Amino acid sequence: MARYSYRAINALGDVVKGELSALHLPDMQAQLKAAGLSLISSKEVKRRVIKLSGLPQRELINLLFHMQMLLRAGVPIVSALEDLRDGADSVELRQVAASLIDRIQNGSTLADAMAADPGIFAEVVVHLIRSGEVTGQLPEVLEALVRSLKWQAELAAQTKKLLMYPAFVTITISGVVVFLMVYLVPQLVGFIVNMGQEVPLNTRALIWLSNAFVNYWWLILPAPVVLGLAVSIAARTSERLRFRLHQALLDLPGVGPVIKKIILARLADSFGLMYRTGIPVIEALGYCEKLSGSLPIQRAVARVRERIATGTPISDAFAVENLFPSLVVRMLKVGEATGALDDALANVSYFFNRDIEESIGRVQALIEPVLTVTLGLILGWIMLAVMGPIYDTISKIKA
Incomplete structure (x- = not known):
């Protein structure tokens, strides 16, 4: 259905301007004649289609919930969307509502209007909406969709909850190790070497690692990020590698x-x-x-x-x-x-x-002591490698 702007004359001879939607030009003339107007001129309006690349999950849920409540109350689709377009706090949500109104007024169904924005409405959402329109159960389908999306949002939050703590502790441990290797250990190493006695193997290993951090920090620090990006790019190009990575994730102890x-x-x-x-x-x-x-x-x-x-x-x-x-x-x-x-x-x-929920609680309860023990072992090795030679020297002096 097209949109036309027109100039017409009413029964009093006054010129009237406006816009209306019609299937074609004769349909528009018939609508004007029924309203007591005689057409002077008309022009099809080329309406700009609003396209967005995405919509936050919370705003999508708000959109569907708003439509579900108003449709269940008997409010027409366009009126429900107009209410959202005029009253929503989110600019993105108002734009999406305006885009849907534009397409519906031009003859699209709600499902077809949503399908025009695949970055906002997933394919499965579009097909569920289309099924609801065909069966006459659109409010029920919207209600089920809202419940499902809320539940999936909760699952996503639980997944983040599972991964955020280990990630935070790992970053903290890495930061502590880098600080010790770059700042603290080099100061103690000079003192240990100047004592003039044989340096134990674990202390030599600590000195080597500290020198590597001091001299090649610019290579070591970005290495995990570069490696992650390289694996990600390789996984995108190789389905076989992507399959193995996904399988390895599912096989991870505890988390998988x-x-x-x-x-x-x-x-x-x-x-x-x-x-x-x-x-x-x-x-x-x-x-x-x-x-x-x-x-x-x-x-x-x-x-x-x-x-x-x-x-x-x-x-x-x-x-x-x-x-x-x-x-x-x-x-x-x-x-x-x-x-x-x-x-x-x-x-x-x-x-x-x-x-x-229970599994996430168990995994978190397991991860906390594992990471704590890991940090303790790292710090214990550093302290043993540093303090061991000092203790041996002091013992020899007393003897």
């Missing part, structure tokens, strides 16, 4: 099982949501494959999808893959037997969610 549970919980939640809204199983698993973000799990889901497409029951297709715990397979069997597969998947997500 928790990350695997987080991925599987999100997969079960998304699969259940799409199944509940009427998206076919094969298509839903295709979207789940893209959502997982882990190549080993992506390939496992792809193999599951191929088996189901050839007639294998869903639970049997999952049971073949070792990546999926027996709990997932059992719940899928129950869901297939009772015809409530979406409820079974919701139970899997709930179980994983509770297990993830």
